[in-house]
Amino acid sequence: MTQRRVAVVTGASSGIGRASARRLAADGYEVICAARRTGRVRELAREIDGRAVTCDVTSAEEVAALAAEVGDRLDVLVANAGGALGVEPVVDANLDEWRTMFETNVIGVARCVQALMPALVRAEGEIIVIGSVAAHVSYEGGGGYVAAKHAVRAMIGSLRLEVYDRPVRVCEIDPGMVQSDEFSLVRFHGDAEKAAAVYAGVVGPLTQEDIAECVSFVAARPKHVNIDSMVVRPRAQPAQHKVHRRA
Template identity: 75%
Template sequence: MTQRRIAVVTGASSGIGRATARRLAADGFEVICAARRTDRIEALAQEIGGRALTCDVTKADDIAALAAAVGDRLDVLVANAGGAIGTETVATAKLEEWRTMYDTNVIGVAASIQTLLPALTKAHGVIITIGSVAGMVAYEGGAGYCGVKAAVHSLMMSLRLELFDQPVRVCEIDPGMVASDEFSLVRFHGDEQKAAAVYAGVEAPLTQEDIAETVAFVAAQPEHVNIDQLVVRPRAQAAAHKVHRTS
């Protein structure tokens, strides 16, 4: 009897993480939905036939509990938990918000990988991080978020070198403009008008399902095929600073 493949998706309670959990479940994975909001991941796990685990990736005990739930084999880790907070300049930045972003986007990703690496190695698995084009090009008001995503990119490049002789793939997906359900709302502290302005006039930004589809593509490649870095933008976004708006 073939053992069912297992995937972990962190930050699975909304947005790209939730869409990814659904997409991987459709491909036959048993998905462990890990996030802080228990009610949401329990509903998601019931919907897709997965497992829910309340997990804050910034807490060592939660990461240890995640590893215990996984066991000794893990086929796919989607290190998605993270997000952006604020758009202040460096001169006016709320540094506590920066610390929160670093703890979640960088330390949380590193802790997830570090703890689950033995299980990934045993299964000849794949690590997929959800980065951002913000980690490639800085912009005004983005130093905090651009910095954390640049750090994730560096983390993945180092990890790929360190694991060059191990049976683990190390893959990075860097989305551009994605109209997910919470990303911009969180960034603008719940200001719906400011969040909507990010996508104003853009006829077809990426959706969270588009990125989930990309994750599924990366995960489905043969063991010898490593998608080092995959940049995904909507056609309307030629670069981080150049977006076609019809109004």
Template identity: 65%
Template sequence: MSRPIAVVTGASSGIGRATARALADSGFEVVCAARRTERIEALAAEIGGRAVTCDVTRPEDVAALAAAAGGEVAVLVANAGGAIGSEPVAAADLAEWRMMYDTNVLGVAASIQALLPALVAGHGVIVTVGSVAGMVAYEGGAGYCGVKAAVHSLMMALRLELWDQPVRVCEIDPGMVASDEFALVRFHGDEAKAAAVYAGVREPLTQEDVAACIAFAATCPDHVNIDQLVVRPRAQAAAHKVFREDG
């Protein structure tokens, strides 16, 4: 018996990779999509899925991903994205902002557009990985907060637009997650700055914690829509208020 198809973008690391594993454990055949071919091929072999090399900022890649996924898709996890830079607005590198917008917003929209017919056919669910950064801005975060706020608006509009279609629209908004690459990429490989983000926080979220939330949203009964799920570690009362044991 064939397994329902789930597509995960940004599956080569972090939350995307953990989500591919969680959905495979839930019985899906996972199409693992990302730019780093070697990584997704290894992941697909591990979980019995398929690998599709895909840069979500390239229309031809997104079209090829939709073709590879087939005519019926049960789950799309539009996860590809990330943060770059932490400078204040006055000193921000706007090229980095464009890169974030291209991936986090336009890449999400392109993935949804390309796969929507198959999601309608499969009575599927669209899950985006947002962030609490899209809900409350902070110093040095204008670029990243802006793109995640845009994703939130995209999903709210999509939910209204698809109200009469057999497709669920879900947004998962994590707080502090100690994933394997997120902070390191944001700080351009500066390991000390990346480590400082989590300093003194006993238990930030793991990428597996977020993947479990995504799998939950994806496997709810067909009539149940998780519009928005905000998940933070217990130590983080708000985006700006984190308990650190070292003071």
């Protein structure tokens, strides 16, 4: 009897994480849905016949509990938990928010990779990190987030070199403008009007399901094929600073 493949998705309670969990479940994976919001991941796990784990990636104890739930084999880790906070210039930035972004986007990814690497090696698995085009270019008002995502990209590049002799693939998916349900809302501290303005008039922003499709594609490659990185933008955003908006 063929053993069912297992995937972990962090930050699965909303946005790209939730969409990725649904897509991987449709691909036949048993998905372990991990996020801080217990009610949401339990609801998602029931929907997709997966498992729910309450997990804040900034907590060593909770990530250890996630690894214990996974057991000795893991086919795919989607390290998605992260996010942006604030749009202030560097000189006015809230450094506590910067610290939170580094703890989630950078340290959280590293902590999950450390805890789950043995299970990934046993399954000849795949690490898929959800980064951002902010890892490739700086922009005003993005200092803390840009720095965090640059750090993620650098870290994943080092990881790929360090595990070259182990049967684990490492991919970074860097989305551009994605109109997900919470990313901008969180960034603007719940200000729905400011969050909506980010996408106002944009001709065809990406959806969270578009990125989930990319996750599915990367995970489905043969084990000798590694997609190092994938930059995904809407056609309306050829560069970070240039976006087609309807008048």
